[in-house]
Amino acid sequence: MIYVHIPFCRSKCNYCAFNSKVGGADEKNFYVDALIDEINFRGDFSAAETIYFGGGTPTTLTLAQLEKILRAIEKNFSVDKRAEISVEANPGTVDENFLRGLKFLGFNRLSLGVQSFDDELLKILGRIHDSCTAKENILLAKKFFSNVSVDLMYGLPNQTLEKLRRDVEALKNFDVEHVSIYGLEIEDGTKFFQLARAGKLNLPEENLCADMYDFITQNLPALGFKRYEVSNFAKENFFSRHNLGYWTGKKYFGFGAGAHSFDGKLRTSNVRDVKIYIEKKISVVEEVVTPQAAMEEFCFLGLRVVEGISARTFEKNFGKKIFDVFGSAIEKNLRRGLLEVDGDKIFLTERGMSLGNEVFADFLL
Template sequence: MGIRAAYVHIPFCEHICYYCDFNKVFLKNQPVDEYLDALEREIELTLKQYPTDHLETIFIGGGTPTALNEPQMQRLMEIIQKHLLPLTGDDLEYTVESNPDGVSEEKLDIMKAGGVNRVSFGVQSFDDGLLERIGRTHREAKVAQTLDAAAKRFDNISVDLMFGLPNQTLDQVRYDVSRALQLPITHISSYSLILEPHTVFAIQERKGKLPLPTQDLEAEMYQVMIDTIEAGGYAQYEISNFAQTGKESRHNRVYWENDEYYGFGAGSHSYINQTRRANIAPIPHYIKAEGLPVRKETPLTNVERMEEEMFLGLRMKDGVSLERFQTKYGVAFEDVFGDVMKRLLPNGLVEQTETHIRLTPAGVPLANEVFAEFIGEAQVQ
């Protein structure tokens, strides 16, 4: 199977959220136009060296893609239209990440005209006080206004919500979910706070100044999210993702199915020819790079690929397809991970059907522990 997906990174933000560790910089005084030139150059070189015959998804993320002004957004759309859209078909999923307070109606029109058919909004919460505490600049009223404008142009809209935030309460989580379900959306991603190194929150935590919920309360928040979102008509199809029927994120599924994808832009990652690649992250160095701006290449062995197949694929509610595993790696799942399953099955954290290996409801909250069981355990002759 050829490369199915393309991720395009726009590393500019108008503000920096306290929890974010993605490759990003303040927008002011940045060489945005030069960056877009370098981005186009990377796309051209990559497609020449690693061609594909059909892209199923394009995802523009960041940073904050909608931090670009209107002419810059138009230029970005033209780059995609010239180099990537010719590789797609009628089944394309084309997403742009957006901030509720950073996208004008003109930008939405530019995106729509450029072929975008899905928009993802980083809402995180509807509590104005909590939004301020995590470094977000939008407020609840702006979310409704922006999503109303987006819904006039797009029929596939996702929102991100967060839980496990400093001083967050269970009632706030309930309100966030119930409020999201009132909006014209088709998809919800719900993520717990992860303290990444070098973020504002990580620094505060080291100083003992970050009042986080207990593990038990965070687990309760997660369960409340699951129950409330599913009661609202959305199916949980992955550990952190819920969708109306037919509106699952096809781009993210490429990652979870451990298939190959392009990653364009400063600091982006790609998976091509069984090799994971990381791009140069500093923007000036990315712009000046001669040839492909790759900083690191990590070829994967067949064993490493099979292990990744498990800890990525088990994130999905359907789990890992036994038939697909054998087709992809030329060996039966039982011959590789049979001993692991003998240990896991009695614990009730995973189950094996005729077609799949998947987490049980009891296994979902302990997913990371299950994933770890597959690392270094492949039995290959």
């Protein structure tokens, strides 16, 4: 699995705490060169079944720049012929020619950061697009890609259940294959953080946010989407293989500023600052994943996925029985109706999916 981080956006959204910034043409060129140096240096010709270009907004680079990065990956890894090759794009940064170009380069999955179809909400979020652009971009994306994902957000300032209902309803007009949902979080360092502190953000109450989540999870299945993870829904055969890899503990390479890597034992992360990344190319902080942390991660990442975790796989990986290590966490959540055990499998119930964070916290030793 390979992740490539492109930290550039047209402008900074009001809620955004991701590693992203507005970059100039020179900075982007230098960044792409640094990225290719890193790929050449760290590439080990291992098999790559998925490649994911995320950001930021990867589609703020030119097609030529994206091609250079992809070719560097192909030179340094053994990219599977059937690899899932995803690119994130934001409405307003792509047109028909650009999308055709992405397809031509080899990308086969497009993830569009729509967030909402409501113009008022898009403005509050500080997005560069309006609903009309979002709709046009989805239709165009569907012209070239048979695997299109749309991001939607809930828990937004001024958002009501009715507005959310209209957003979900709007999906009926597009034959997209995948939907990811994100609850707004107010993060330090963002414009929203300052506004919230000054009491100037009309955020929905916690109960309303929970109702919004429930509304989405109850209504997407009627549109043909199956929930396969706490926040992800897809039509049959369109689960994101890349994201499933993270939740099921696969190894991954992360390239670019702030990108994380995991080799099964060691987790490394590149320096986050774009300028320092460009100058020093590779600067990594290493963290050994202790057996305890590995067991915890196996559980709380695996439980995010609808089919849950396997007690047998736990024992095979760690040489211990899962009930000996996490017996009290499992029993507590069985009693609360948040977990279920069926033979070898331990998984979240519908209610457990809504209260996932409470369950995951119990799996921290």
